[in-house]
Amino acid sequence: MKHLVAILALSLFVAAPTITPVMAQGAACTAMSADGKPLAGAAAKSHMKKCCEDNAKSAEGKPLSGAAKTSFVKKCMAG
Template sequence: MKRLSVLVLLSLFSAAPAMAQSCNAVSGDGKPLAGAAKNSFMKKCCEDNAKSAEGKPLAGAAKTSSVNKCMKG
């Protein structure tokens, strides 16, 4: 089980550039979001885009890792 989780995490990091999604935090009228609105939008966008290389939704530690990396980037 430990090997599987390490394999999943390594494959996630190697495929991350290919899976990069753009989350543009812009309001409906074209103005950039700021503060809590931006954080909320980015978290939702990153969670929605947390998918494996095969396009399947991630879960558990892999999803958390993917969301954290997306929020930093």
């Protein structure tokens, strides 16, 4: 029984890093124009939303849809 608990606890620590790369992709979105100048206003918001939607993928790399995509885009836009 102790071995089973130890294996389960260890598997949680091994599985946790698979979630973080997805959120890291959202952090790569920056509102910059092609010449490197920062965007502002509606242009910045539009660019960020498109970038976040493009990066809305699961840990396996499959595109998200529905509520999962909406949640990912909302978190990406906030951060």
